[in-house]
Amino acid sequence: MTTTIIADDHEIVRRGIRGILEGEKLCTVVAEAADGLSAAQLVEKHKPDVLILDLNMPRLHGIEVLRQARASSPATRVIVLSMHNDEPYVIESLRAGASAYILKGSESQEIVHALKEVLSGRRYLSATLSEWAINALVAKPADDADxxxxxxxxxxxxxxxxxxxxxxxxxxxxxxxxxxxxxxxxxxxxxxxxxxxxxxxxxxxxxxxxxxx
Incomplete structure (x- = not known):
């Protein structure tokens, strides 16, 4: 069974995501994190198949959690679940190694669809995001002078x-x-x-x- 960690600072959101995933019998939630630092530590400990990650996390921003997760557990696929639909957040998340980016205003089944896509080795973006534009920007090399x-x-x-x-x-x-x-x-x-x-x-x-x- 696919193992998953859910990282969001709102307990009601974590509970909702857990309910969706366990209801579909797609994966086992092995841990939850309410802050970024705990999320990074739990990924390093459990090395889950999937991390579902909010960006606005206390103690450690989601982008940095994403970078650390990719470094400590390269096989872990990261699904970003965020309220931000502006391109800088999406681009930075994809460059940091996210496999999917879902908006929090999406239908609940979109999480299920995104999970299936990333487990199949594909990238997934919410329909409201311009995939061709994002792909074009992600393809550009990151600023080496960052x-x-x-x-x-x-x-x-x-x-x-x-x-x-x-x-x-x-x-x-x-x-x-x-x-x-x-x-x-x-x-x-x-x-x-x-x-x-x-x-x-x-x-x-x-x-x-x-x-x-």
Missing amino acids: PLQSLTQRERMVVQLAAEGHTNAEIAEKLFISPRTAETHRTNLLRKLGLQTQTDLVRFAIRKGLIQP
């Missing part, structure tokens, strides 16, 4: 938490590191990104879709 690519996995986690306004002590607690280490990560990532102030960091995070404006 400064995010210069950061380590831990530094990318710190970027989001710092941009959300967390102190070094709070970041340390969330990531199970020392405050001194959190401070070092913050200093290094600011240097790598060419940023000077907290305002610069927040603007960068918004521009990259890591946090909401």
